Amino acid sequence: MPTPSSGTEKVFWSDPYCRRLQTEVRSVDATRVTLARTIFFAFSGGQESDHGTVGGREVLEARTDGQDIVYTLAPDHGLRPGDTVEVTIDWRRRYRLMRLHLAAEIVLELAYRALDPITKIGAHIAADKARIDFVREHSIADSLPGIHAQASRLIEADQAIVSAFSDEAAQRRYWEIEGFARVPCGGTHLARTGEIGALDLRRKNPGKGKERVEIRVDP
Numbered sequence: 223m224p225t226p227s228s229g230t231e232k233v234f235w236s237d238p239y240c241r242r243l244q245t246e247v248r249s250v251d252a253t254r255v256t257l258a259r260t261i262f263f264a265f266s267g268g269q270e271s272d273h274g275t276v277g278g279r280e281v282l283e284a285r286t287d288g289q290d291i292v293y294t295l296a297p298d299h300g301l302r303p304g305d306t307v308e309v310t311i312d313w314r315r316r317y318r319l320m321r322l323h324l325a326a327e328i329v330l331e332l333a334y335r336a337l338d339p340i341t342k343i344g345a346h347i348a349a350d351k352a353r354i355d356f357v358r359e360h361s362i363a364d365s366l367p368g369i370h371a372q373a374s375r376l377i378e379a380d381q382a383i384v385s386a387f388s389d390e391a392a393q394r395r396y397w398e399i400e401g402f403a404r405v406p407c408g409g410t411h412l413a414r415t416g417e418i419g420a421l422d423l424r425r426k427n428p429g430k431g432k433e434r435v436e437i438r439v440d441p
Contacts, residue, residue: 229289231259234272235385235395238320238410241313247277247305255293255301262309263316264291268345268352269323269409272316277307289393316410318349321439323409324383324397325418326352328376329437331403332369337362343432347409352437355428362433363425370423376402380416 230248233240245259255276264284265271271284276293279301283294301307326347333340337358344355356362376399384398388406397411398404412418420440428434 229393230257230291232291232393233259233261234263234410235408237261238316238385238412241311241316243309245307245309247301247303247307250301250303253282253294253297253299255295255299256290257293257307257309260291260309262291262293262311263410267407267409268326269319269347270349272311272319274309274311276309277301277305315349318439318441319347320410320412321418322349322352322437323347324412324415325373325421325437325439326354327397327405327407328373328399328402328415328418329369329423329435330354331405332372333362333365333435336365336369350438353426354435354437356433356435357431358433359431361425361427362435366423366425366435370421373421373423377415377418377421380414382414383412385411 233243240261243259243261245257248256248258262274262281262284263272264286266286274281276295279295279299281293285292326345341357342354343357346353381399388394388396395408396404396406399415418439422438424436426434426436
């Protein structure tokens with residue numbers, strides 16, 4: 223169990239499929255609210271924040287602050303420390319983010335192997351697509367079919383995904399697919415690779431010396 227100094231208990235790590243949660247308000251600072259426990263993910267590692275509500279009030283912004291997550295609500299939210307509230311998330315959106323997140327992580331691992339040396343300079347996981355940006359002088363177009371084929375085989379194998387702490391005190395986490403990779407990551411993760419579904423990869427050129435892979439999954 224978390225200690226009082228461990229910040230917000232992040233139930234989205236222990237149960238990323240949870241859609242509703244009863245919890246308590248820990249603190250209120252004008253429009254900014256923290257909770258004892260939460261399923262509402264805040265933007266991190268390129269993965270966009272969830273959409274949803276706290277106590278029926280729409281969350282306008284979610285951000286991390288140390289080991290806490292701070293939610294911004296409308297000025298008239300009326301919540302007080304100690305109040306019991308229900309947290310809800312837009313599950314359809316969250317599930318797409320989870321699928322696209324893992325797809326992007328797999329593609330990134332395969333890109334490192336196929337295109338070495340290559341350097342990632344950015345990534346973004348939205349509900350419609352994910353993207354990864356690299357520094358590279360030459361086009362990666364010829365390598366994409368091979369990366370796509372390997373990723374598709376991993377998805378079709380429907381392998382289990384382990385997601386756990388590497389350092390619980392520091393709240394550092396990882397995901398692992400046995401025989402493929404173990405990667406540091408604090409996002410929300412699927413239980414099995416098969417949940418990703420059909421994958422589409424597209425190469426873009428965002429500027430000189432840069433390459434981009436856009437990733438989409440079957441809706």
